[in-house]
Amino acid sequence: MGQQGCGVGRGLLQAGLSVAETAVVAAGIDALWRGRSLSPREIWPQDPVVAEEVFASLAAAGRAEVDDAGRVFGVHGFTLSHTRHTIFHGDVKVHTWCAFDSIGIPAAFGLDATAATDCPTCGRGLTVAISGGVPEQSVPAGELAQWLPEAAATGDLMGKFCANADIYCSRAHLEQRIDTATAAGSVLTVADAARVGREVWADVAGLAEVP
Ligand SMILES: [Zn+2]
Ligand SMILES: [Zn+2]
Numbered sequence: 295m296g297q298q299g300c301g302v303g304r305g306l307l308q309a310g311l312s313v314a315e316t317a318v319v320a321a322g323i324d325a326l327w328r329g330r331s332l333s334p335r336e337i338w339p340q341d342p343v344v345a346e347e348v349f350a351s352l353a354a355a356g357r358a359e360v361d362d363a364g365r366v367f368g369v370h371g372f373t374l375s376h377t378r379h380t381i382f383h384g385d386v387k388v389h390t391w392c393a394f395d396s397i398g399i400p401a402a403f404g405l406d407a408t409a410a411t412d413c414p415t416c417g418r419g420l421t422v423a424i425s426g427g428v429p430e431q432s433v434p435a436g437e438l439a440q441w442l443p444e445a446a447a448t449g450d451l452m453g454k455f456c457a458n459a460d461i462y463c464s465r466a467h468l469e470q471r472i473d474t475a476t477a478a479g480s481v482l483t484v485a486d487a488a489r490v491g492r493e494v495w496a497d498v499a500g501l502a503e504v505p
Contacts (some may be wrong), residue, residue: 306445306455306494307357307370311348314341318348319369320501322358326372327388327505331365356450370498371395371456383407386505392456394442397484398491400424402499414460415467422461422484427492429484439468440487444478461487 311319318338325332334349335342349366352358359368359375367374368391377389379396383405390396396409404427412419420438423430439462445455458479462468465481474481482490492499 307451307497311497314344315348316497317501318345319352320498322349322366322369323372323498323502325366326369326374327386327502329374329388331361331367331374333364334366337366356452356454370495371399378412380410381405381407382410383504391452392459393461394440394459394487394491395456397422397424397429397440397461397487398494401427401429401488401491402495403427403502403504404499405504411461413463413467415462415470418463420461420463424488427488429488431485434463435484437464438462438484439465440482440484441468441472442480442482442487442490444480 318334321337325337334345338345349358349360349369352369353360357369358366359373360366371390371392372395373389373391375389377391379390379393381388381390381396381400383400390399393409393411396411400407400409401424405424406426407424409422409424410419422435422438429435441458441460441462443455443458445451461484462471468474468481472479
């Protein structure tokens with residue numbers, strides 16, 4: 295299965311979002327970059343009703359995280375919960391739902407950043423330096439293997455896609471966990487993951503403000 299068969303792209307996060315709804319999501323991302331968990335109406339006071347609807351429907355589809363008090367703490371791969379995946383950008387540290395997010399977000403936003411995750415097979419910590427949105431190609435980054443599950447534009451994004459979109463220290467370690475002959479998905483280099491990420495986050499990257 296090559297990258298061409300990869301079902302991930304611009305549609306992964308859109309889930310039928312209109313342009314106006316995408317702007318609401320981008321405002322939510324602004325808050326998460328700053329470590330702030332806000333209610334939808336605080337995120338988008340211009341139209342609180344639309345904001346409530348957007349985050350409620352995304353949360354129902356495993357595409358946003360909202361706490362019991364109604365505050366948004368995750369959307370579009372960004373999360374304030376503690377995960378195995380982190381983006382370091384200047385003084386800012388933000389967690390992501392999956393390893394793919396930790397590469398794809400800095401790639402789409404054109405950031406100088408470091409993505410940190412770990413190999414699910416051996417537990418080794420992995421970091422990728424990213425410069426202007428482009429991952430470094432040095433060893434070991436060149437040996438890392440990104441598993442990108444096949445994904446639909448609808449359905450439980452966190453549970454069905456992010457839960458398995460890991461980066462492994464090597465292709466061998468990826469194949470110890472994933473039967474690439476039968477599992478639906480693709481094995482990508484980190485550079486390819488960045489390329490796909492630029493597509494996936496394209497709509498919000500132009501709207502959200504990175505601190
Ligand atoms: Zn490993
Ligand atoms: Zn993800």
